[in-house]
Structure formats: structure tokens, C-alpha cells
Amino acid sequence: PPSVSPAADPAVISPQDPTLLIGSSLVATCTVSPDFHLKAEDLYWTLNGRRLPAASYAALGPTTLSVALARLNGSKQQSGDNLVCHSRDGGILAGSCLYVGLPPEKPVNITCWSKNMKDLTCKWAPGTEGETFLHTNYTLKYKLRWYGRDNTCQEYHTAGPYSCHIPKDLALFTPYEIWVEASNRLGVAVSDVVMLDILDVVTTDPPSDVHVSRVGDLEDQLSVRWSSPPALKDFLFQAKYQIQYRVEDSSEWKVVDDVGNQTSCRLAGLRPGTVYFVQVRCNPFGIYGSKKAGIWSDWSNPTAASTPRSERAAGGCDPKGGEQNTTLRRELKQFFGWVKKHAYGCSNLGIKLYDQWRVWLQKSHKTRNQVGKEP
């Protein structure tokens, strides 16, 4: 059965739960309660479970033992170092948590983006490339230039550990002043103020309805079509787009940069009889007359399509493999055609679905083999 100690605390440590700068020294005392009939020589100290040398002790009275700690290192854990006063048999009489560390440094590299001008997400980096050893709180604050009120961001960790999300009530056309305050037990540090206009940091959803199709019988071309992102449909007079594409078995993407404002593009110089994966992304450039480029959206989900294969004999390195591929696809196409005619409710089955499946297969194969990279 667990032993229960009497109501009074067995001993008192001073200082109780102090905060100290790295490198400072400390003298702590443990005074035993008279109910316990213990003397100073019956006591010993441990710090984080390790016994401290008796040479650092001094008896300051019949029931008080002190310990001297010099040049303290940063706390072993953020909950504080455990300095404990024990009786001779190892029992715990009292403890004190030591918080040893450094004041925070100015947070840096504040970057923000707004999704469709509806919200604002900002992230930053802590100033210290090393550690403060103490729990540090970050607060993102913002205010409209020329208006007095400071606002505090509430939703943290939305895009990594040093980030915050402002979901609503954002004004356009007037710049915002944004800064981050870092505070811990030893002090406060305020970042430089970043000034930005919401319209200059707009990003949007990837383009929707991306379609990739063949250009007649041309074996080296594919045509890509898409729609501008729906949320900014009415404002994107000058959007920029980018396309990237790769061969099914390769991880090297080719980027088409000069797509401009159109919502279609033709890829040329491709390999015949090959499956390509294509993605498109959008930059809401020049929104509401802003002179700056916006922020690129995520890439759209990959769309797959294949270039036609000529019926002439291919002089490839692996004719067998190529033939198998074409035969399989041809058979599948015929099968899907038959299914459409004879089966109910299978109208979505088609060669396009098969191509999408191959994209999915590649993606899931990649994530299975990938070592996770955490921010």
C-alpha cells in the first residue's frame, strides 16, 4: 500500500522555481520541518536525478543544508531542471524546478500569403539558431497602417510550428503592419515590422478542369486546357500560368514558363507512344492593378495522357516492352468499348480512367518509398 506522508510539507527549498540566465550561479537551501526529526547531515541533493557532490554542501543550521551550483548550463528539459532535497534513505523531501536559459531573440523572416484575398497566413523563424532552453511563446500582431488598433492573431501552427492564420476581417488597399513578439521567462523580443498590402501576397487554388489530349495523330504533341481558378475567376485579367510535365517513369519535370494569360497550351517535342503526367499552376499576377506578382498556387493534380505511337517499326532499345504496353492498352480500349455497350452504370470506365489509375499508382508508389520530411 502506498505510504502517505503527514499533512505538512516535509521540507522547504529556497529559492522555489527560480529563473536564471545561463552561466549564473545559485545557492539553494533545504530546511526540514521540525516534525521530521532530521538533521542537516542526514540530507543530500540531486539535480536531474544525479547526486551532487558533498563538497558543494554547507550546513547553515541544525535543519538547513545548502548547495552551491556554479556556471549553470541551459535546462535539460523545458519543464525545468529538477533540484531535489533527499533524506539519507533516498526519500524525497522537497524539490525546486530551475529554469535556466536565455532571453529570446528577435523572430525573423516573416512571410505571409493570402488565399483568394479572404485570409492571411504568416510564418516566421525564431531568432536563435541555437536554443533558448526555455519555453518561448510567439504572438503575431497586426494593425492597419494609419489606424490605431493592434490585433492579435489567434490560430497558431496552421502551417508549421511558427505560423499563424488570420481567417477574416481583412481590409484591402491599405497596407498592414505585421510583427511577431517572442517571450519567455527571461524576457521579450520583438521582430522588425513587416509592411504589406494583402493584394501583393495573393495566392489562389490550382487551375481546375485540367484536360490533356492528343493533337490528332501528331506523335510528338499534346494539348493542355484548363479553367482559371474559380475563386478569382472574375478578377484574373492578368493571371500567369505555368505547366510542368514529365514522362511516366521519370522524376524530372520539364517546366513551360511563358504560358502567359491563356488557358490552353500545346506541348511539343514529346516522345511518341509515351504516357505523360501534366500539372498546371496559377499566379494571380496584377490583381486589382497590383504591380507585383502574386504567389504561385499549388500544382493541380497530375493529369495523364499518352502521345500516339506510329505504326512503323520502332527502333527502340526495348521493342518487346514497348509492344506489350501498346497491346495492353489497345486491348483495354477495346474492352472498355465493349463494357460501355453491354454493362449498365459503367459509363465512366474508359481509357482515361486507366491513365488516371497509372498516375495514382506512381504517386502511391512514391509516397511508400519516400522518407518523411517534417518541417
Added chain:
Amino acid sequence: GDSWGIFTFLCAALCNLPALPALNCTEELGAGQSIQKTYDLTRYLEHQLRTLAGTYLNYLGPPFNEPDFNPPRLARAERVPSATVDLDLWRGLTDNARLAANYRAYSRLLCYLRALDGQAGTAELRHRLGHFCSSLQGLVLSIAGVMSSLGYPLPAGPSAPPGTPGTPGAPNDFLKKMDDFWLLKELQTWLWRSAKDFNRLKKKVPPAVVTLRLEARGF
């Protein structure tokens, strides 16, 4: 005989189970399944707690995370309900008393666990704690479900949840660490005990009742 045919027949019969005349022990059938679910939940929580406790005790730092750590239990720590009980007393508990003890204990433990270090600690630790509290809430509800399916009244809620003004918090950070340690320890002991409690209850209300009925019908 065609074993495949028999198997399909059995499946068809089981699928048609709701159409069978109502078993007059549907209440026990419901309670039996709930007891099994509650038992499974205590084992799952026991497993989850091992990881959570490990992470949390590492956060508290040595000596709290040392395997043989055994600090004194100060009188104040008795706020946390103890699972430890005399063996004969435990054996002699009625089903109602057994369930009520579990219900009361986990309701209190959930309150204390929720109040555990709201702002300090790593984001990962806070996330794990949050997830565990949700699971523990599920256990409390599961026990309540068993009690109501057996016709027992739910015990009254905890008189004063911790953290409200008037209830004493730990007077210093080190004592708070000790409270946290004992909270996790008591949670571990309760989960270990509950598995035995629900195992005992399982034996009294077997889900095997359904199978017996089918056999009687000549399948």
C-alpha cells in the same frame, strides 16, 4: 455435404438475423456487446497510455522518467481516485457498484487530465494528450452505456472539477510535477484494474447467447 453451400446458407441466415423473432434476451445481447467494447477500449487506452506517459515523463525530466521512481504520495494527492482496493472487497462488488466505481474514477481522471499543462509542453505532447482525452471520454461514455443497458442509474458527476477557484492547485512547480506523475500512475493502475473488472462482467453476460439460439434451430 457441400461445405460451401452450408457456409453460404449460414451467411444468409446471419444476414436475416433481424428478421428472426426477437430474442427475449436482447437486453443482455446489447449489454454483452457493450461490455466487450468497453473491455477492448480499456486495453486500447492502456496501450496508448504507455506512449503518452513515456513522452510526458521525459518532458518532466529525470528523476520522473526513471523506472524505479517512487516519490512520496502527499495527502493532497488523494484528490485522484485510487484503483487500489482490498481483494475480497473487489470480488464482492455488485455489478452496479463495480461499474459505478469505474465511471466515477474515469470522470474525475478525465477532468484532471484535461487540466494537465495547457500552455507549456511541446505541440506534439499537447496533441497526444488531446487525442488521449478524446479516447478516455469515449471510455466514460461506453461505461455509461453499459450501465444504462443494464438498468443502473448513473452516479452523480464530480462535485468540484479541478481548476475552478476554491480547489487547490499545486503550490509550486515541483509539486505539480509530482501530481502529474501520480495522475499518470493512477490512470495506469485503473486501466489495468478495469480490464479485470470488465472481464468479470463479461463472464456474467456472455455474447454467446446468440450462437446457442442458432444451434437450437438446427443449422
